[in-house]
Amino acid sequence: TEKVALLNNFGGEPYHRTSFTLCSPSIHELSVVASSIAKAAIARLDLTVHQATHPRLGVVDHISCHPLGVSASLGEAASLAHAIGSCVGGGPHPAPTFLYGAADGGGRRLADLRRAFGYFDGAAGGQWSGAIRGSEALRADFGPTDVDERVGIVAVGATPWVVNFNVLLNSTDMTLGRSISKAVSQRGGGLPAVESMALRHTGGLIEVACNLLDYKISGPDAVLKRVTELAATEGVEVKQWYEIGKPVDVMIQMAAETLRL
Numbered sequence: 001t002e003k004v005a006l007l008n009n010f011g012g013e014p015y016h017r018t019s020f021t022l023c024s025p026s027i028h029e030l031s032v033v034a035s036s037i038a039k040a041a042i043a044r045l046d047l048t049v050h051q052a053t054h055p056r057l058g059v060v061d062h063i064s065c066h067p068l069g070v071s072a073s074l075g076e077a078a079s080l081a082h083a084i085g086s087c088v089g090g091g092p093h094p095a096p097t098f099l100y101g102a103a104d105g106g107g108r109r110l111a112d113l114r115r116a117f118g119y120f121d122g123a124a125g126g127q128w129s130g131a132i133r134g135s136e137a138l139r140a141d142f143g144p145t146d147v148d149e150r151v152g153i154v155a156v157g158a159t160p161w162v163v164n165f166n167v168l169l170n171s172t173d174m175t176l177g178r179s180i181s182k183a184v185s186q187r188g189g190g191l192p193a194v195e196s197m198a199l200r201h202t203g204g205l206i207e208v209a210c211n212l213l214d215y216k217i218s219g220p221d222a223v224l225k226r227v228t229e230l231a232a233t234e235g236v237e238v239k240q241w242y243e244i245g246k247p248v249d250v251m252i253q254m255a256a257e258t259l260r261l
Helices: 027-044 074-088 110-116 174-184 220-232 248-258
Strands: 005-012 017-023 062-065 097-101 154-158 163-169 194-200 206-212 238-244
Touching: 005 248, 017 027, 017 248, 027 074, 062 074, 074 097, 074 154, 097 110, 110 154, 163 174, 163 220, 174 194, 174 206, 174 220, 206 220, 220 238
Parallel strands: 062 154, 097 154
Antiparallel strands: 005 017, 163 206, 163 238, 194 206
């Protein structure tokens, strides 16, 4: 559709994970396109034969809705999340769909959902295979109650813009990676508005993968500095770092040009 723009896509091994960044001035048009992509993945893919070094909740791990630019609001992002959740949880190939952030009445975080479903429990050698375990404590906001092991669940939420920033260590020591990951995160007493976990990357090297929940409080430069300092105390160097997707100001410009706003 001419009213929806694909601003970025990212994926590859060893995570076996692909992300798409879509943008539109129309909540309806964007919900239709995002739901169609999710439905196609759910219909075609089987989580029980999936193996990767990145954990996941389901075939469609999560769909995050964000206001982009000064004219968009978090409330509109929440409305978009509800529209997508209703579609993904209904019709052909429905999946248990859980809301988070501003889309959830209680303000549940994505990390809370992931923790409830064992997302952070780890796996032998850092390799996730098969389906997630169910959670009797939570009931889906949309869709079936039972979790199909081929599909898993879908998390759909609304939050301010989140920056995904990863730092690759020149080390294969997962224990060290987890220690650094914990120390850099807010949960571990590190940088505010930062979530992180250690994952095994290409060649067995360890990557500290971070969600910057408010990049204006703790941005990529601050995270890189802290990870570099923590690694240096153990005699380990940082090999490379990168942001998944494009900076928010670049995407705002791309959206304006592509959609002729």
